[in-house]
Amino acid sequence: MVSQIRLRSSLLMAPALAWLTALMVVPCALVLALAFFRRGIYGGIEYTFTLENFGLVFDPLYAGIFLNSARIAGTATLIAVVIGYAAAYAIAAAPRRLQPVFLFFAVLPFWSNYLIRTYAWIVLLNREGLITQLLRWLGYTGEPPSMLYTEGAVIAGLVYNYLPFVILACYAPLSRLNPELAEASRDLGASAMTTFRRVILPLTVPGIAAGAVFVFVLSIGNFVTPALLGGGRFQMIGNLVYDQFLTANDWPFGAALAMTLIAIMLLVLTAQALAADRASGRTAEAKGGADV
């Protein structure tokens, strides 16, 4: 019976797994292999083993772009987490029947086209956009400020696009928080700030971590936002990979960049998974202690 279930389940999974293997695993393995080959003189691929491409990744010029991407992604993550946590806290504190409504409208923009959400910021930030007009209306007469094609625009775009996810991730633990804990803390004489810092915040760290990792991972590999809001001037890794494949025609180097990006992402995801394991262990311990 058990072996029959295994057989049937294998047959059901086979077509999808075959599809994923042929069109994801094999192509990704190919890119990994490509990263160890040499670029041909006319842009083709020369099939001799080399580590040059990864050496080039650590060249100050390109390593700088990695650091730049990490810094932009990190800043966007920090801002998204602060705003997202505040929003989730406010939603969790709202009357219970309103909470699903707020949550729904917080996530709704996330469901529209990414390209269009980014484009909306071009409309907002361009020299004759709403912000310039608002400034004029307030009496500002100088040159329109250049906000588009700056690092700030890229960060704003990333925060905007991924904020809904942070709100969702932080709302989950906040809504499950036992209000008696905060009450107990206050009764014991803790200030509101201390209660937040010592009781509420530690209990909601898993949500913050999940949201932060999501924003960081999606931001650091982003292509559309830096291309549109950075105007090509603030290159991130995604744009660099794009260039190697479509303009510079150096596929092996592009492949090495892509694999380094994947390695960074895996590192971040693994760190989060390990931290989450440890945290859940601690919570279990604390709960066990409370039972005694």
Next chain:
Amino acid sequence: MSERSPATRRTLWLVLSLVFAFLYTPIAVLVALSFNQGGLPTVWSGFSLKWYASLAGNAAILSAALNTLIVALVSTAIATLLGTLLAIGVEMRRQYGSGLEALIFAPMIIPDIVLAIALLSFFSLLDFTLGLHTIILAHVVFNLAFVCSVVRARLKSFDWSIVEASADLGASAVTTFRRVTLPVILPAVVAGALLAFTLSVDEFIIAFFTAGAGRASTTLPMQIYAMIRFGITPEINALATIVMAVSITALTLSQRLNRGVIGQ
């Protein structure tokens, strides 16, 4: 809430108002300007539907819309079938390695740009002619993963003993699926299909890399990207409004069908 002071409560409402203003202002401005009479893309000069009318006469946009529809429908159909079977197979077994989990999860988190270059390298190594069919092959990869995760969430609370009962009562595997399993998971399957359809309609980078040269296989997001690079026009605003309305409607429907599962 009752415990909180009026000042705290006011602060919380202020936070909510600011966050919602931040989330909705860019979209609202875009939608409002799509009804703008004047040719200037950002200055309001009266209500008009003329940009929507001009879209209808734009052959490039119409052909891109048709391409998008073909890609989305075909890739959704394949992904819904494969993703649902995968979900049932995985949940039926109930003990699975982390390798399998990672394989199913990977398409959802792998950066688009990486999957895009991987598929481009793969197709060009095999000397595949690029076109709508290669976009479809590519879109099924992430679509099936999303369908699978939505259906699996539904199956988590599925009582497998009713499948055994059906078999014990003499029903064939196919009959059991059709009469027992399918009715239970159907809302999730439809919700997953709607999600896949929207993801496919909206997907840009992978389509861009796997479409090949030439206009014949340009999809709507590729067309929009090309137009944006060229500058802001009221026409893009109108097109963006329509695409946004389609995505939001499809996903709201999907969410309704499958209460809460996607959000989690």
